Amino acid sequence: MTLNKKLNSLSDEELIKEFQDNNTLEAYEILVKRFKDPLMNFVYRFLGDKDATTDIVQDTMIKFYLKKDSYQSIAKFSTWIYTIAGNLAKNELKRKNRRTILSLSNDDADDYTLQIEDKKFVAPDRAADNSIKAEMVEKALLKVKPIYREVVILRDIQGMSYEEISDMTDLSIGTVKSRINRGRAHLQKLLKNIY
Amino acid sequence: MKEEKFTADNEFNELKNLLKSLPKVDAPDNFEFNLMTKIQNNNFEVKSEKKKSWLSWSLTPAVAFATTVFVVLFFLFGGEESYNNPWETPPQLMEQNVADAQVLNSKTEKVEVKKKQNPKRLTVRNGIQKDYPFDKGSSINFDEYLQSEAGRAGSNNAQLAGGVSSNDSPFDGFFLRQRKIAERNDSLRREEDSLKQQNVNNK
Numbered sequence: 001m002t003l004n005k006k007l008n009s010l011s012d013e014e015l016i017k018e019f020q021d022n023n024t025l026e027a028y029e030i031l032v033k034r035f036k037d038p039l040m041n042f043v044y045r046f047l048g049d050k051d052a053t054t055d056i057v058q059d060t061m062i063k064f065y066l067k068k069d070s071y072q073s074i075a076k077f078s079t080w081i082y083t084i085a086g087n088l089a090k091n092e093l094k095r096k097n098r099r100t101i102l103s104l105s106n107d108d109a110d111d112y113t114l115q116i117e118d119k120k121f122v123a124p125d126r127a128a129d130n131s132i133k134a135e136m137v138e139k140a141l142l143k144v145k146p147i148y149r150e151v152v153i154l155r156d157i158q159g160m161s162y163e164e165i166s167d168m169t170d171l172s173i174g175t176v177k178s179r180i181n182r183g184r185a186h187l188q189k190l191l192k193n194i195y
Numbered sequence: 196m197k198e199e200k201f202t203a204d205n206e207f208n209e210l211k212n213l214l215k216s217l218p219k220v221d222a223p224d225n226f227e228f229n230l231m232t233k234i235q236n237n238n239f240e241v242k243s244e245k246k247k248s249w250l251s252w253s254l255t256p257a258v259a260f261a262t263t264v265f266v267v268l269f270f271l272f273g274g275e276e277s278y279n280n281p282w283e284t285p286p287q288l289m290e291q292n293v294a295d296a297q298v299l300n301s302k303t304e305k306v307e308v309k310k311k312q313n314p315k316r317l318t319v320r321n322g323i324q325k326d327y328p329f330d331k332g333s334s335i336n337f338d339e340y341l342q343s344e345a346g347r348a349g350s351n352n353a354q355l356a357g358g359v360s361s362n363d364s365p366f367d368g369f370f371l372r373q374r375k376i377a378e379r380n381d382s383l384r385r386e387e388d389s390l391k392q393q394n395v396n397n398k
Contacts, residue, residue: 029227036226037219037220037221040221044220054226058229058230061230062233098255130216134216137213138217156210184207184211188207191210
């Protein structure tokens with residue numbers, strides 16, 4: 001049994017332990033392979049910008065490499081790495097918003113608003129099309145407040161449990177549930193006409 | 196009741212399905228290669244955490260808001276001074292003089308009160324004792340002072356003119372130089388004397 005095969009059979013927590021104890025780069029690479037796509041999906045849904053998402057997931061993996069010892073085995077590895085990615089994504093969003101406020105030509109933001117508001121003029125037969133629906137959902141999701149958007153993505157797109165979300169966001173389960181509900185309600189309001 | 200709760204819980208079912216059906220976004224093909232290259236080259240610069248430029252603090256919304264408030268307040272209240280009519284405001288110098296004079300008056304009054312309260316008996320020459328209402332150490336002989344002043348004025352051949360009698364004003368008057376007039380008077384007198392002498396001799 002080769003080392004890689006052996007490592008592949010290990011859980012996330014066992015792999016990070018291996019990486020922490022023996023500095024095994026293969027263990028790190030396996031974890032990167034396992035988490036790069038879910039993290040890309042999460043950050044992309046939160047930011048709506050593919051280039052920025054790639055940068056943030058790369059940065060998350062670099063932070064994971066550099067600060068591997070700050071992970072403690074009491075928590076799930078997925079919770080830890082999602083927390084890093086979430087924090088970096090939130091910082092990026094703040095920076096992006098600041099840039100949008102300061103920029104004199106605020107064309108992008110206007111486009112978003114117009115596209116979302118114009119959706120009622122899309123013909124019903126086109127609205128039925130999955131790709132257009134997905135685009136509408138994506139844009140509507142970006143209109144939801146970041147604090148609600150984050151938990152909705154983690155729950156409804158990433159399929160995480162309330163406990164995991166609570167650990168990641170450092171919020172009580174009650175707050176998580178309430179935020180998810182508010183986020184969903186806002187999203188539903190935005191997407192009313194495509195049901 | 197249970198049915199109602201069930202309906203509320205499933206209120207967002209369709210939305211959840213829509214969210215789940217969103218296409219998955221995958222990492223680019225060269226993601227791992229780029230990452231491992233960075234790690235091997237020890238290139239750990241975190242792009243999303245780049246150092247802020249020295250100007251970035253000034254671009255924050257809070258600073259922009261504070262600046263706006265300052266500018267608005269400046270235009271509302273700060274500009275009033277420039278609209279003051281200079282003819283309506285009393286000259287600052289006069290106000291200062293009056294204030295200084297008042298301060299001086301109040302000081303002298305205080306000193307006088309002090310002096311009256313503490314009269315001192317001092318022994319002057321030949322065993323004669325006199326009451327001085329002031330401390331000799333911190334005072335001067337008025338006669339000597341006047342003589343010396345007169346002497347100084349006399350030596351300069353000058354006298355005060357155009358002075359204000361009011362105690363409020365520190366202006367005593369202009370000094371007039373009289374040396375030339377006196378010299379001219381002397382020369383005229385000498386000429387007159389010489390002419391008189393000539394007349395006597397001629398006679």
